[in-house]
Amino acid sequence: MFCGCSAQHFRQPANTHLCPTCLGLPGSLPVPNQRAIEMTVLMALAVKAKINRRFFFERKNYFYPDLPKGYQISQHISPIGEGGTVPVLLGGKYVAVALHDIHLEEDTAKLEHHGDEVWIDFNRSGVPLVEVVTQPVLHSAAAAKAYVKRIQQLVRWLRISDADMEKGSMRLEANISLATRPSDGEEIELPSYRVEVKNLNSFRFLEKAINYEIERQKKIWQNGKQPVQETRGFDAQQGVTFGQRRKEVAKDYRYFPDPDIPPLELTSSAIARLRKQLPRLPWEEEKMWQERYGLDWQLSQTLVANDKAREFWQMLVPWIKNRDQAQKIAKLIVNKPDRWQGKKPAKFWQEWQKGQNERLGGAKLAEIVSQVIVEETKAVADYRRGKISALGYLVGQVQRLARGKADPREAQQLLQQELTNNG
Numbered sequence: 122m123f124c125g126c127s128a129q130h131f132r133q134p135a136n137t138h139l140c141p142t143c144l145g146l147p148g149s150l151p152v153p154n155q156r157a158i159e160m161t162v163l164m165a166l167a168v169k170a171k172i173n174r175r176f177f178f179e180r181k182n183y184f185y186p187d188l189p190k191g192y193q194i195s196q197h198i199s200p201i202g203e204g205g206t207v208p209v210l211l212g213g214k215y216v217a218v219a220l221h222d223i224h225l226e227e228d229t230a231k232l233e234h235h236g237d238e239v240w241i242d243f244n245r246s247g248v249p250l251v252e253v254v255t256q257p258v259l260h261s262a263a264a265a266k267a268y269v270k271r272i273q274q275l276v277r278w279l280r281i282s283d284a285d286m287e288k289g290s291m292r293l294e295a296n297i298s299l300a301t302r303p304s305d306g307e308e309i310e311l312p313s314y315r316v317e318v319k320n321l322n323s324f325r326f327l328e329k330a331i332n333y334e335i336e337r338q339k340k341i342w343q344n345g346k347q348p349v350q351e352t353r354g355f356d357a358q359q360g361v362t363f364g365q366r367r368k369e370v371a372k373d374y375r376y377f378p379d380p381d382i383p384p385l386e387l388t389s390s391a392i393a394r395l396r397k398q399l400p401r402l403p404w405e406e407e408k409m410w411q412e413r414y415g416l417d418w419q420l421s422q423t424l425v426a427n428d429k430a431r432e433f434w435q436m437l438v439p440w441i442k443n444r445d446q447a448q449k450i451a452k453l454i455v456n457k458p459d460r461w462q463g464k465k466p467a468k469f470w471q472e473w474q475k476g477q478n479e480r481l482g483g484a485k486l487a488e489i490v491s492q493v494i495v496e497e498t499k500a501v502a503d504y505r506r507g508k509i510s511a512l513g514y515l516v517g518q519v520q521r522l523a524r525g526k527a528d529p530r531e532a533q534q535l536l537q538q539e540l541t542n543n544g
């Protein structure tokens with residue numbers, strides 16, 4: 122973020138991506154990374170946050186072995202983005218998750234625990250880190266998970282990062298506290314504490330940690346006490362959180378503007394240029410398919426979220442003539458990847474259309490109908506006794522043998538004929 126070291130340090134030998142600046146050696150000076158600032162602005166524009174045209178970096182002071190300078194260069198008073206919302210699909214409708222801010226900082230070094238020893242790898246130290254902070258508006262682990270998945274999708278969409286959690290290029294932190302359920306129409310009164318679970322490296326762990334915390338805190342409340350404000354870790358093997366340290370409050374960090382970095386200003390033309398770079402966003406594309414083709418939200422979300430499926434779909438779109446075709450194609454792409462993967466779109470489309478037009482009738486259909494009548498003795502007997510609904514079942518069996526290609530009306534007529542004539 123403030124030096125020229127490469128951020129591609131995944132699986133690199135420890136302490137090979139270093140310079141005096143990211144090691145915090147005396148006399149080194151930070152120089153802000155323009156591209157990182159632009160990407161943060163892009164992210165802020167995508168979620169319609171207010172851009173702080175004039176912003177500065179601050180020192181967040183604390184002692185920890187992963188922080189050689191004794192402070193982290195971050196943003197506190199003037200984050201690059203303030204507010205904004207992220208549209209998330211929850212329970213079949215779009216919910217706008219309100220953001221607090223989007224700020225830019227430098228990452229810290231990585232601690233590795235080896236038995237009694239703690240080793241420090243500084244490769245990650247000084248890598249740009251964008252923190253996206255929500256308002257306290259998420260009320261379940263499922264909602265939190267849907268939200269962070271959306272953030273990952275957006276970050277990849279905008280080519281800001283691969284947001285790969287295995288590589289540590291996306292990390293999750295959940296702040297959890299329990300409040301009394303408000304009566305209808307009343308606002309939730311926020312509790313005076315929060316528990317932060319840090320360094321969650323998968324969506325599943327986030328969900329588990331939140332659910333675990335909800336239960337743990339509920340028990341404390343039920344015993345007439347209030348949970349303490351603290352930072353907790355998550356033990357993935359046990360599926361439990363454990364206390365790490367009492368959580369600092371903002372004033373403990375003694376934030377102050379970094380005197381080595383002058384305040385920065387984004388010009389209107391720079392912002393306008395970035396705004397032009399904004400592609401159509403995932404939720405905009407989902408809505409587009411919903412509106413144009415009547416795809417349901419689940420289908421359009423899955424289609425847009427999967428790069429390969431989305432690409433294939435987009436190549437077919439010019440040939441799609443109506444909603445019916447669109448629904449069938451979208452479902453097939455999402456549910457049966459083996460039917461299209463590795464195929465050329467033009468070839469796939471030809472085959473698919475041929476398959477659609479193919480209708481089984483005449484002698485072939487009559488053959489299947491006879492077979493069904495022979496095999497389905499019970500349904501046949503039921504029908505002949507006057508149980509009309511058995512006919513539907515028999516048509517279904519014909520359709521099954523015809524692999525869905527039978528003309529349903531013809532199949533029904535043939536069945537009725539056969540059943541009445543040869544009864």
Ligand SMILES: [Zn+2]
Nearest residue numbers: 124126140143
């Ligand atoms: Zn460096």
